[in-house]
Amino acid sequence: MDILLLPTLPIITGSIAIILHRKKRLAQVLFFLCCLAVITILLMQLNQEKTFQIGGWGDTGITVGFDALNLPFMLSSIIVAVAVSLSAMTRATYDGFFYGLIMILLGSLNAVYISRDLFNIYVTFELASIVGYILIAYGKKGKQIWAAMKYALLSSVGFSVFLIGAGLAYARTGSFSFLSLNEIGSLAGALIFTGLSVKSGLFFVSMWLPDVYDSTPAEIPLLSGIIIKAEDYLILRFITYDSFQWLAPMYLGVGAISAVIGAVYAFNARKSQRVLAYHTFSQIGFIVTASNIHGAWHAFSHSIFKGLLLLSAGKISERLKTQDLSKWKGKMTVGEYIPLLIGSLAIIGFPLTSGYVTKGGIIDSVPLTGVVMLTIASVATVISFCKFVFIPLSKRKLKLPKLLIMSYVLLSSGILFHGVIKFDYYKLGESLAVIGAGVVLYFLIRKYFRPISTKPEKLDESLVLFVGFIAVVLTMLIL
């Protein structure tokens, strides 16, 4: 029964923090106590597998469970949440309400991870998304509200499609439980997959993402990043059932295309947060291409290194008041550069970082066409992160707040620890070859980088792309 505490504890403490939101200190203390409790409960579940039903209703009732696929996701979301709140404590603009919202987000995401039936997934995931919309619009700037609006419209349409799929599954099997997911039929499978894909962070379907990343302050994209991971978890979970097996080539194709296009958009972009947003498309592509336990661990390492990158790049752009990478020349101090460097090394898969370990695992587990596409995407990733690594530094010293340094240390130690304990030699040559090729290509073609049009990210165009994606999947079903 202790896994039921994982969602309920954060939601209850979060509600208390929201009620007492004028007492900011209390909210922060409650937040850290709650995180400590959740981590303790999570570590007690290590290497266990369990499913059980609440109430005496059998398959019609609520089923919850925990297994090896859950662990990387739950661990990464809590690490990122702690890092976010450490960084948020350095600002005066966030009151107790903010910490309460993070706790509710954490609790509802944990509920998504332990749920084993379709309707619970819908309810808990909508709760997480509503908190996400509020957090995105938290600064009340016009651009942020627009980003939240776009996200909410797109994902509500997606959830309607998902609900139709869930209803079809019920009509076929008489249950919402995952136990009957093998028999729900391919139409319901297609609707469930496409309906949820709008939040997955794949290119073509989640075009709301760059706007969210580039308009919000440094902490918020990390939180929207962990909501994305919840959806990727569902993709990875569903592929193991028969009704979704026919979608496997689709996963491979969409994932690989997203990996390459995202990286191409990224090395052409000029603004730091946009580069990182396009790289989310690319890295989620890696995860979905693999769709196995290696993908799950890549989601873990991606949450952490992308969190470090977003936090450090966001803080630099806030201090310099520009996201334009060409204007960062000679203004960045050493203290700000080190976390950016560690994050960049992890995302390009440099040895001894977590990116090297998990990317190696993914490359080993996908078919040949996937390997080719993902290698191209890796080279493109190296090209675009050369932009961050080869920025001249300033000699000036700047004192960073202690809490911010703690948050950087937490995320970087996660990256390095994961990279060192799982290190092995046999991918070393390959990884260094990819990095070498990327660096050489960067110096050859950097004159030709031009930002690609942002037209597909407009509201109507992104809706059309999403509906087009549903149409393509349904056409595949009929053929």
Added chain:
Amino acid sequence: MISQVISYTSFFAVAIGIFGVITSRNLIRKIISLGICETGTTLFFVGVSAATGTFAPVVPATGMAAVAFSDPVPQAVIITGIVINFSILCLLLVFTIMLMNRYHTVDAKTIERILDKEE
């Protein structure tokens, strides 16, 4: 029979809703279309529950009669869905009010043009 009629009507409503969200430029219209789309999904669950019968699934005090009860589970779960949809519509309307106060328009294209110029 009635179940199928309801289900196909609801698919039609969802399709109309999605079409409206895409084609209208006015944000309020977009939100109303989203409402139609979400009501369509609610209707679909009603259709699913009517597959076994149309009598209300309530046991009368005089004892059970052998009639075709409708399935209570989809009806029970979709109530949560209705509440969630309602809250999302409210949140979207709040965002629209905030955008209206800043930019004095509810036209999606115009707002996007203004935001592009802000950079």
